[in-house]
Amino acid sequence: MKKHIKTAIIFSLTALLLVGCSTNQPTTSSTSSSSSSTTHGPRPTTDTSSSSSTSQSSSSSQSSSSSSSWTSTSITTGPSGYYDRATGSGKTLLDNLKTIINDGFSNLSYDGLLSAYKTTDVKESNPSEINDYYSNSTHWKISGGGSCGSYSKEGDCYNREHSIPKSWWGGKPDKSSQGSDVYMVVPSDGYVNNKRSNMCMGEVSSPTYSSDNGYSKIGPNTFSGHSGTVFEPNDEWKGDFARIHMYALVKWNACSWTSGDGGAIFSGSYSSSHIGFTDYAFNLFKKWHNQDPVSSYERKKNDAAYALQKNRNPFVDDPSFATRIWGM
Numbered sequence: 001m002k003k004h005i006k007t008a009i010i011f012s013l014t015a016l017l018l019v020g021c022s023t024n025q026p027t028t029s030s031t032s033s034s035s036s037s038t039t040h041g042p043r044p045t046t047d048t049s050s051s052s053s054t055s056q057s058s059s060s061s062q063s064s065s066s067s068s069s070w071t072s073t074s075i076t077t078g079p080s081g082y083y084d085r086a087t088g089s090g091k092t093l094l095d096n097l098k099t100i101i102n103d104g105f106s107n108l109s110y111d112g113l114l115s116a117y118k119t120t121d122v123k124e125s126n127p128s129e130i131n132d133y134y135s136n137s138t139h140w141k142i143s144g145g146g147s148c149g150s151y152s153k154e155g156d157c158y159n160r161e162h163s164i165p166k167s168w169w170g171g172k173p174d175k176s177s178q179g180s181d182v183y184m185v186v187p188s189d190g191y192v193n194n195k196r197s198n199m200c201m202g203e204v205s206s207p208t209y210s211s212d213n214g215y216s217k218i219g220p221n222t223f224s225g226h227s228g229t230v231f232e233p234n235d236e237w238k239g240d241f242a243r244i245h246m247y248a249l250v251k252w253n254a255c256s257w258t259s260g261d262g263g264a265i266f267s268g269s270y271s272s273s274h275i276g277f278t279d280y281a282f283n284l285f286k287k288w289h290n291q292d293p294v295s296s297y298e299r300k301k302n303d304a305a306y307a308l309q310k311n312r313n314p315f316v317d318d319p320s321f322a323t324r325i326w327g328m
Contacts, residue, residue, distance in 0.1 A: 078306070078317045086314070089324045091275055097250050097321065101311040108309055110180040113160050117187050118142045120304040124297055131297075132158060133237055134188040134196070137212035148190040154212055161188035163241060164248055165198040168262030178252045182305050183313050184244055192216055200261035201241060202230030202284065225280030226264045239292025242285035243315040246322055249276040250314065274326055286328040294319055 085096050108116055121131045122142065130140040140146040140158050148157035162179065163186050166172070171179045178184065192211045195218060202221035208229070209218040221230040233241055245265065248254035255266045255276035265281040267274065274282040294316050302316045314321050322328040 078302075078312055082312065083314070083318065086318075086321070091270055091325075093321065094250055094270070094275060094325050097314050101247075101251055101314065104310040105177075106308070106310045107177040108180055108182055110160065110185075113180055113182060113185055114147055116182050116305070116308050120182055120301050120308070121187050122300075122304075124300075130158070130187050132189055133161065133163070133186045133233065133240075134192040134216045135211050136215045136234070138189055140187065151190040151194070154189050154191045157190045158187050159190040159193055160185050161193045163244055164254065164257065164265075165260070165262070167198045168257040168259050168266075169252075169254070170259060178248075181251070182309055183247050183251075186244075196231040198260050199229060199231045200226070200264045202226060202232060204230065204232040207232075223280070223284055225278070225283060228261075228264075235292065237292075238288035239290075239294065240298060242288040242292075243294070243298070243313060243319075243322075245277075245281070245285055246289075246315045246326075247313045251311070277326065282326060282328070286322075286326075289315075289319065289322055289328050 083100065085100055086093060087096060117130050123129045123131050126139075128142055130142055130146070132138045132140060135154055138155050138158065146158055148159040151157050163184055166179055169178070189211070195209055195211075196216075199218065203223040204217040204219035205222045207214075207217040207219040210216070215234050217232040218229060219232075221228055223230075245254070248257075249266075255268060255270050255272075257266050258268050263278075265278060267276055267278050270276050273279070277285070298313075298316045302312050306312050
């Protein structure tokens with residue numbers, strides 16, 4: 001099992017005994033639930049819902065906060081000067097980040113991903129194993145083996161999962177750089193991946209399919225703004241996937257990836273009210289981004305991927321970029 005340890009970043013501002021001076025502390029709360037039994041510790045969040053199955057608020061209530069809990073607690077990492085050009089807000093900032101993460105980008109190739117995972121997606125709880133984004137009952141050894149292959153059940157093998165389905169943009173993994181981007185193409189159980197198919201992500205309260213231990217779920221969407229069958233990742237990955245979708249909008253012009261369920265996520269235009277996202281995706285990813293903050297695992301992956309692919313996911317380095325661009 002993964003676990004990436006969620007870190008509560010709390011700025012404790014001690015009041016100095018000076019006349020007329022007062023300080024405000026960012027509100028924090030502990031989000032305690034996951035489809036697995038593992039706890040993450042307190043998470044800074046503006047939503048105190050305890051789990052995806054019990055917190056199906058309407059999109060209006062989900063987006064009611066005018067500022068993200070990340071605003072005062074963001075952490076910028078990466079090479080010195082890497083984000084010097086990350087100025088402005090909205091589409092201006094998005095364009096500046098695009099220039100930054102395209103500069104020096106090196107395509108790993110689809111075949112190269114299997115080797116990359118040995119450093120980019122290592123379990124923190126067991127460094128001899130590769131993480132699985134869709135299952136917590138698998139043990140893929142870094143030393144070799146495990147990649148698909150054929151499968152007939154969960155646990156047979158893992159594959160390279162296009163977390164944003166390639167059918168949305170009509171790509172072939174071995175013919176396009178976005179089809180082999182290590183930030184977007186992640187290791188996952190082959191059987192569960194096949195079950196997901198090309199569904200967009202959402203939240204499910206009455207699953208028609210669940211992976212082992214109820215870790216990932218498929219079923220009717222209960223999150224306001226999109227009807228139909230969706231795939232719900234485990235709570236511990238929701239923020240990761242939100243930031244992957246943000247990265248795709250910056251790096252790969254993903255706003256045009258509207259085939260199939262892609263139209264539920266991407267608006268088709270950067271001039272839309274949520275700069276490339278639909279209302280549904282904006283509300284969903286805002287919730288996930290704040291409820292599941294950047295973990296030590298994501299930061300380690302960012303560093304490892306930068307060493308290979310020569311670019312970074314800005315929303316892992318500084319989550320407040322999502323606030324400055326989309327108001328998340």
